[in-house]
Amino acid sequence: MGVRFASTCTNVQVNAMPSGTTQANILQSPPIVLATDGAQVNLTWMLNLTAGTLTTQITVQLLRGPAWATGPLATNWYTTVVAAKSYLLSGSYVDQPGGGVFQYALVIVQNSGSSASTYIDGALLAFVL
């Protein structure tokens, strides 16, 4: 008998890449159901982009839930970039949300005055440990 761990994944871009300091959900997972209230969720993500004009910084955030009001899981993750160069950003994190059904979102923000970067590809995966 096979055993599978609950997981969700997405590579669908849900919003256009933002310019300036606008926050935008780029990837958004489907809801994931935890096996137990104490379960941990492993979050792994990748974002491939070409930095827009006047872009010097890309900030990545993970949200529990689709809306910014739910708050980021961690502090901002900054990457210094150069306009017109391509970057492959990737990371992992862990959340322990308690009981319920949760979605997760990957958000990006750029520096003031920047033009939107070009989204090449991305992935957000959540699985229950």
Next chain:
Amino acid sequence: MGVRVNSFATNTVVNPLPANATETVIYVTPPLITAAYSATIFFRWTINVTTNTGITALSVRIRRGITIAGFSIGAAAWLSSVASGLQVEAQGCYFDSAGALEGPYCLTVSQTGATAASTLNDGCLMAFIL
């Protein structure tokens, strides 16, 4: 009774990087047999490269099968701008649901603009079935 997720990992390089921009298979998994056709296979990879003359970017793909003719699971090749004469690390994650098409996967690398072979110092490709 403990339960383990079916998984595979390799750091065995199957081909050296060439002195050109030809897409080259670097790592290969054995056939990955899923518990159900709807199962998702999660991939995590990393490569550490010393770049050589002419290179302007590393282009990485994961393909179904063991050749560059296989279906690329990403929406596009994953690009990382680099310059020559540097040590760089590229890493990423992705997923695939191959359905009934169970089989091996490979990680490929292209060196955009290269006129001399970069050196693949180390790396790995991990896959596990969720």
